Amino acid sequence: MRVLPPLEENRWREVLLEAADEGLLILGESAREAIYFHLQKTCSLAREDIPNQPDIFALGLEKIFGRGAKVVEESIVKSLYSKLGIRYKGMENARFTDYLNDAREHKTKRLNEYEESVALR
Amino acid sequence: MLNMYKIGLVLAVGLTVIYVFQGFYPEFMSYFSNAVPPFIAGAAVISSGFALRKYGRNLRQQFSLVWLCFTLGMALWFLGETGWAIYTLLLGVEIPYPSIADVFWLSGYVPFFIALYLYVKTFESALSRRTLGITMVAVSILSVLVSAALITPIVGAEEDSVTMLVDFAYPLLDLVLFSVAVLGLAVFLKGNLGKSWLLINAGILSNVSADMLFSYTTAQDMYYSGHLLELLFHWGYIFFLLAFYVHTKEL
Numbered sequence: 001m002r003v004l005p006p007l008e009e010n011r012w013r014e015v016l017l018e019a020a021d022e023g024l025l026i027l028g029e030s031a032r033e034a035i036y037f038h039l040q041k042t043c044s045l046a047r048e049d050i051p052n053q054p055d056i057f058a059l060g061l062e063k064i065f066g067r068g069a070k071v072v073e074e075s076i077v078k079s080l081y082s083k084l085g086i087r088y089k090g091m092e093n094a095r096f097t098d099y100l101n102d103a104r105e106h107k108t109k110r111l112n113e114y115e116e117s118v119a120l121r
Numbered sequence: 122m123l124n125m126y127k128i129g130l131v132l133a134v135g136l137t138v139i140y141v142f143q144g145f146y147p148e149f150m151s152y153f154s155n156a157v158p159p160f161i162a163g164a165a166v167i168s169s170g171f172a173l174r175k176y177g178r179n180l181r182q183q184f185s186l187v188w189l190c191f192t193l194g195m196a197l198w199f200l201g202e203t204g205w206a207i208y209t210l211l212l213g214v215e216i217p218y219p220s221i222a223d224v225f226w227l228s229g230y231v232p233f234f235i236a237l238y239l240y241v242k243t244f245e246s247a248l249s250r251r252t253l254g255i256t257m258v259a260v261s262i263l264s265v266l267v268s269a270a271l272i273t274p275i276v277g278a279e280e281d282s283v284t285m286l287v288d289f290a291y292p293l294l295d296l297v298l299f300s301v302a303v304l305g306l307a308v309f310l311k312g313n314l315g316k317s318w319l320l321i322n323a324g325i326l327s328n329v330s331a332d333m334l335f336s337y338t339t340a341q342d343m344y345y346s347g348h349l350l351e352l353l354f355h356w357g358y359i360f361f362l363l364a365f366y367v368h369t370k371e372l
Contacts, residue, residue, distance in 0.1 A: 026243060028178075028179060028182035028184035028185055029178060029179060029182070030175060030176045030184075030185070031176055034175070062311070062312065063313060064312050064313050065312045065314060066308065066310055066312030066314065066315055067248075067309070067311060067312075068312065070247050071243065
């Protein structure tokens with residue numbers, strides 16, 4: 001994967017955090033706050049750390065919801081894909097981080113295509 | 122949280138001791154067995170109310186609705202217990218069966234079912250077809266067994282049709298709740314919320330046994346105030362009380 005320049009990295013963080021906020025709304029605002037609180041308490045993971053430690057985030061969700069974590073993750077991933085303009089397609093046996101990597105690759109590919117098309121013009 | 126488990130355990134053991142040794146204080150027992158249920162059910166309503174306060178800030182959201190329904194269900198059961206206590210302790214009359222207390226108890230199943238259903242529905246995609254299949258088969262077998270165990274004593278008692286209907290309604294409605302609650306347990310078992318769902322299931326199973334025994338003993342004219350089967354109802358409320366409390370601690 002191409003190393004993203006700082007601005008893109010910031011944008012990625014921003015989009016991912018917005019997606020997490022939206023995805024966690026599956027249980028309502030109060031529960032979302034409670035989830036962030038428990039992630040901080042049990043995994044020492046603040047909301048802002050999610051883009052850096054998505055695997056810990058996924059683990060924290062599993063710790064709270066068990067098998068139900070998949071549903072919460074899916075809600076976040078769907079929100080992320082929609083924000084990036086990518087069509088969501090479920091992948092078999094894929095983990096949360098696989099989806100994030102997939103979304104990021106898509107985004108990078110699109111950016112490259114855009115840059116190439118601009119250069120050609 | 123450990124303290125709350127300890128309180129629940131002490132309460133359950135204390136009640137058991139009081140019921141087991143009731144032969145030494147029969148008069149006190151007839152008063153106690155009618156007076157205590159509203160308090161235990163009330164404690165469960167309060168516990169559910171705390172959860173509603175935590176999660177129910179926006180009642181247009183589904184999860185808030187879940188907790189409103191849990192609280193409403195528990196509140197109706199509390200009114201059922203209170204109605205029963207009013208009949209026996211304040212009015213001092215023989216309780217008709219079914220009575221206004223049964224109206225409250227039976228109505229309580231509706232919001233309780235909605236709460237369980239909405240909660241589990243949110244997470245339904247986490248359930249495999251295999252889990253769904255096994256659960257449905259197990260609950261169907263259990264329903265047949267419960268009905269088979271009750272049909273002879275209830276029909277044989279030659280009660281009127283409404284009484285017979287109510288006799289069957291309680292254990293069967295408990296099983297309806299169980300069929301959803303057990304799916305919730307399957308979803309959350311490996312997570313911290315699994316503790317709360319385990320307690321909800323224990324509460325419902327406790328009620329299944331209690332209602333089955335109650336229907337059987339009333340049909341056979343064997344039920345009396347202070348019967349040991351009442352312990353199962355009390356334990357049920359204690360399980361619910363703990364379940365709601367644990368939920369607010371784990372999420």
